[in-house]
Amino acid sequence: xxxxxxxxxxxxxxxxxxxxxxxxxxxxxxxxxxxxxxxxxxxxxxxxxxxxxxxxxxxxxxxxxxxxxxxxxxxxxxxxxxxxxxxxxxxxxxxxxxxxxxxxxxxxxxxxxxxxxxxxxxxxxxxxxxxxxxxxxxxxxxxxxxxxxxxxxxxxxxxxxxxxxxxxxxxxxxxxxxxxxxxxxxx
Amino acid sequence: xxxxxxxxxxxxxxxxxxxxxxxxxxxxxxxxxxxxxxxxxxxxxxxxxxxxxxxxxxxxxxxxxxxxxxxxxxxxxxxxxxxxxxxxxxxxxxxxxxxxxxxxxxxxxxxxxxxxxxxxxxxxxxxxxxxxxxxxxxxxxxxxxxxx
Numbered sequence: 451x452x453x454x455x456x457x458x459x460x461x462x463x464x465x466x467x468x469x470x471x472x473x474x475x476x477x478x479x480x481x482x483x484x485x486x487x488x489x490x491x492x493x494x495x496x497x498x499x500x501x502x503x504x505x506x507x508x509x510x511x512x513x514x515x516x517x518x519x520x521x522x523x524x525x526x527x528x529x530x531x532x533x534x535x536x537x538x539x540x541x542x543x544x545x546x547x548x549x550x551x552x553x554x555x556x557x558x559x560x561x562x563x564x565x566x567x568x569x570x571x572x573x574x575x576x577x578x579x580x581x582x583x584x585x586x587x588x589x590x591x592x593x594x595x596x597x598x599x600x601x602x603x604x605x606x607x608x609x610x611x612x613x614x615x616x617x618x619x620x621x622x623x624x625x626x627x628x629x630x631x632x633x634x635x636x637x
Numbered sequence: 638x639x640x641x642x643x644x645x646x647x648x649x650x651x652x653x654x655x656x657x658x659x660x661x662x663x664x665x666x667x668x669x670x671x672x673x674x675x676x677x678x679x680x681x682x683x684x685x686x687x688x689x690x691x692x693x694x695x696x697x698x699x700x701x702x703x704x705x706x707x708x709x710x711x712x713x714x715x716x717x718x719x720x721x722x723x724x725x726x727x728x729x730x731x732x733x734x735x736x737x738x739x740x741x742x743x744x745x746x747x748x749x750x751x752x753x754x755x756x757x758x759x760x761x762x763x764x765x766x767x768x769x770x771x772x773x774x775x776x777x778x779x780x781x782x783x784x785x
Contacts (some may be wrong), residue, residue, distance in 0.1 A: 476770060480722075480733065481715035500718035501735055501777055503763050514768040518777055520698060520760035521735075527665040534699075541698050544690075544761040546746035549768055633716055 474509035475635055477560070479598055482631030484517055488622040495529060497522040501610065506598075506632050511555030513570060515548040516589075537611050543577045550583075558589050558596075565590050568608040570600060595634040601626060650735075668756055668780050671701045679706025679732045683725030686762040686776050697759040704732055704778065705754045718746040721783075723753065725754050725776065734777035735764070743783050757781035 457506040482502035499521045505514035519540035524530040534540040550572015552558070558566040571584035585602040605623045606613060613621050675697065677685075682704055686693040706723040709731060713719050720740050723732040734755050736744050747753060764774035771775030 479711055479769070480775065481718065481720060482716065483717065498717070500715050500761065501720070501733065501760075501779075503775070512770065514770045516763055516765050516768060516771045518761040518763050519654065521763075521777060521779060523779070526661070526664045528689050530665070531663075540761075541694050544694060544698070545763065547765055547768060624729065631658065634714070636756055 455521065474560075475560055476505055476507055477504040477633035478636040479503070479612065479631045479633050482515070482517075482629065484515075485628045485630075486522070487626045487628070489626075490620055490622050494536045495524070497524045497530070497533070499523070502629075504633070505636065506633065507554060508560045510553065511552040511568075513548075513550055513552050513572070515546075517546050519546060519592075520544065537606070537613070538577065546574070546576045548572055548574050548583075552587065552589075554590075560591060560593070560596065563592050567596070567620075576604075577611065579609045581608055594635060597631070599628070599630050601628045603627070666701065666780070668701055668758060669782050673703035673756055674700040676703040676705075678726055679704050679723045680727075683709040683732060683774075683776050686724065687730060687754055687774065690762050698761060700759055701756060702759050702778070703754065703756045703784065704734075705731060705752065708750055708753050709747050711744055711747055713741075713744070717769060721747050721753070721755070721776075721781070723755075725774075729773040731773070731775045732778065732779045734781040737780065740782065747783070751775045754782060755781050756784055 452529050476567050480503050481500060482504045484499045484502050499517050501521045502515060502517040504515045519538045520534060522533065525532065550570055552570055554568035558568060566589045568587055568589065569584060570587040571582065573580050574583045583595055583602055585600050587598055587600040590597040601625055606625060638657050659699050704723065709724045710720045711721055717738060718735045720736065721734045721736065721744055723734065725731045734757055760777045760779050762774055764771050766772060
């Protein structure tokens with residue numbers, strides 16, 4: 451009788467672990483994309499970073515990003531240089547990070563292909579200035595890969611990014627930041 | 638205005654316009670034709686960043702550096718930038734090398750556990766102790782080329 455109890459407990463434990471692995475776990479990428487886009491009547495400026503590190507915990511909904519400022523690539527080398535040296539001071543402040551929550555994690559069925567949405571909120575740090583940001587994220591689950599897309603606006607002055615008067619007409623006060631990342635289960 | 642003066646002024650203006658045009662259209666660093674500022678092993682490079690990130694940034698950031706090490710894996714999950722991961726500290730520290738899509742066929746040939754020598758522009762140390770899900774760290778190189 452005892453043996454049977456132990457056996458059933460063991461089976462239950464295995465079942466729980468298997469279930470947890472199926473519905474939870476850490477999903478990760480090192481090749482996420484962050485694009486930012488500044489539009490003014492004078493000039494459009496865009497940059498892409500394809501080496502964004504990010505992960506989320508499918509049980510708790512915790513989501514984090516870390517991206518190097520110097521990995522944002524511009525079409526024009528001069529713009530990239532100005533961005534790094536004049537505006538971002540990227541040797542001193544090399545990273546931007548986000549630490550937040552997928553608010554409605556329970557609604558995202560990691561094991562079932564489909565398109566899900568949830569609010570994402572948390573703390574965005576740029577140049578050592580941390581602000582609360584919140585946006586809607588779209589999660590597309592397909593064959594175990596979770597693609598997340600989200601867009602939000604930031605104002606450079608909120609993060610101590612000073613834009614000199616001479617170029618202020620060329621750089622928007624509402625910079626559109628877009629995230630596109632494919633997460634896979636981290637082993 | 639006297640003719641010689643007019644000529645001088647025109648030449649100066651022309652020079653300024655040419656200079657402005659040249660800087661505006663400045664080319665990105667060509668890694669292939671730029672000599673490496675530093676040559677270092679993957680383990681030493683990771684160790685320098687891990688020990689003192691600020692000092693390592695001053696020493697390596699924005700510079701073309703040559704790194705040798707052992708390939709851990711390829712990461713082809715983003716077709717805009719194929720990547721090779723080189724072992725760093727033998728644990729959760731790596732060197733992550735980004736390539737232009739035109740280098741894809743060479744990146745695909747990279748075999749895990751074999752040695753590699755690459756050149757690229759150092760952009761920093763990604764990952765963070767303050768983010769528990771992203772505690773693993775990568776020293777990142779951009780616009781890489783494989784030397785051998």
